[in-house]
Amino acid sequence: MTKVGVHLPAFGVDPSAGTAEHARHAEDVGLESVWVGDHLIPKGRPYVDSTLTLATAAAATERIRLGFGVMIVALRPVAWAAKQIASLQHLSGGRVLLGVGSGGAVHGDAAWRAVGVPYRERGARTDAALDVLPALIAGEPVKVAGEEVALSPGATVPPLLIGGGAGTLRRVARYGDEWYAAFSGPAEIAAAMGRLGGLAEEYGRPVPRLTVGVSVGLGDVPAARIDAQVRGLTEYGMDEAGARASLIVGEPAAAAERFAELAEAGAHRIIAMPFPADRLRQTELVAGVAALLR
Template identity: 80%
Template sequence: MTKVGVHLPAFGVDPSAGPAEHARHAEDAGLESVWVGDHLIPGGRPFADSTLVLATAAAATERVRIGFGVMVVALRPVAWAAKQVATLQHLSGDRVLLGVGSGGPAHGDAAWRAVGVPFGERGRRTDAALDVLPALIAGKPATVGGEEVTLAPGATVPPVLIGGGPATLRRVVRYGDEWYAAFSDPAGIAEAAGRLAALAEEHGRPMPRITAGVSVGVGDLPAGLADAQARSLTGYGMSEEQARRSLVTGSPERVAERFAELAAVGVHRIIAMPFPPDRLRQTELLGAVAELLPSGD
């Protein structure tokens, strides 16, 4: 069955329930994973620290996987990032899914200025971090800043999902187990998957799997809510037409059909980012969607 996960609400979005309750609710609904965004100074709603939110989710659950969607590694010293991930692996019982991204322009450059990292260097620094992150997490020697570093306790290296659009595919092939594609429709993913397969063959690497993040509203939606969401997504570099095409809305049956279309072009995991305010109810409905999906992975 295609795996279905859900983003936990950003800080303050749902004052009726905290991350522990939302994570338990997702586990009870039968979803595969829970995810959090990551940034220091986001341009939209504020984010709590992703590692602490995921630690809370891990402590409140037993089965559901916990994912970074995605960790902006270049904002952190890479050894600290590795220490945080390894600790989460131990605390959660190896349930971490490590999404990694370079941080795009949607949130501006305030966070980068705050930590003294030039915004224009974020891609290069992300690659440099990915070069050593697996060894650091595993407790193996790695060279950081010209010094050999070995962290303890080492941990199982989690699956690495590289977030970003088609421009990041070379990074996916070089460093990733999966491509984390956000706000894409089936046609866009199918086109990019062809390029991803060609790059993997060119570099003698196995074809990375594909996880897709989609903006979702299940059930009857208030008038104008989907339109407002489409307009908000244009801040991520999409036209309003592209944003509308990427939205997944409708009854559980209709949403399951849209998810099946993504599965048909090679997506093995779908991360739902609900935009209606009734987040606990949305999680329940996503559980019903997951049960409607065809078997097979």
């Protein structure tokens, strides 16, 4: 059965409810997981801290999984990142889904300059963090910056999802339990999964599973709002036609067909990223799509 999750709204997007209410609502309508982006100085909408957001969601819920979509580990000292993740695992009862990425060009380099990390080094620093992050979370001794470190209390290492496009597949194969692909169509995903299988064999690891993020606007969404979302997606390097084709809009029955195509391409989890402002209603509609997949 395909799992379905939903992104929590960025700060101020839906003033009718806060993080706790949105997370409870997603749990009440039966979704598998809630997700947050991780931004220090984002372009566009403001975001509150991802770890604190998920801790708030954890305190307000009992069952739903809590996903980083995705944590930019290279912006943090890796030991602190591991401490945050292990703490959230303990506080949530082991419900964390750890998405990790290196950050995208759309948000620029302001955050990297603010923390004194060269933007051009973000990929190498991400790999260096992934080399030690699982052991740090587990509380095992590991060398960090030449010093042996063992954090306590250690925690169960959450599933590790590596975010990014087809260019990140080697990182996915080397480190990931899953590939977190966003805004990609079934044909592109199926082709990439074929390459991922070969890379995983090269590293002697199991083929990672697939989680897909999709931009959704369900129900009666004004054309102008859809056009604005298309323009936003083009900032991530997509052309206009590709951005428009990637959107999942309309009624739940039509959206369920699109979700089923992604599942057929290999996705075991689909994360809806709603773009209309009525996010509580969007969550209900996403749950309707999930029900049609069962």
